[in-house]
Amino acid sequence: SEKLIRAEFNRANNYISMFNHAALQGGEEYWNRLNEIKQPTLIIHxxxxxxxxxxxxxxxxxxxxxxNLITLEGTGHELHVDDWKSIIDGIEKHIND
Structure with a gap:
């Protein structure tokens, strides 16, 4: 709905980056290799x-x-200042574990 679109647009850090994903291509060959990753990995989503x-x-x-996964409730594709504390706390925990 228009209300949701306006809310997401107003939260954007960079309007151009909201629309540049069509330029991203490739990487599909790595999907079947994710199990090869041995480094500690933090997923933020x-x-x-x-x-x-x-x-x-x-x-x-x-x-x-x-x-490990940090779940940002109610957050879209971009990271926002409102999420920083959760992200920083999660990174610190991930590093120290």
Whole structure:
């Protein structure tokens, strides 16, 4: 709805970056290699992401053994200042574990 679109647009850090995803291509050959990742991996994902849906975070979490997930409730595709505390706390925990 228009209300949701306006809310997401108003939260954007950079309007141009909201529309540049069509330029992203490739990488499909790596999907079947995610299980090869051995480094500690932190996945940060918003539940309201319309570009890269939240269910993909679960897929990554499953495929990358030992990975951790920070879920940003109500956040879309871009990170916002309102999310910084959760992100910073999650990164600190991830590093110290």
């Amino acid at each position: 918003g539940t309201d992401d319309k570009i890269w849906h939240y269910k993909n975070a679960g897929f990554l979490l499953e495929k990358i053994k030992g990975s």
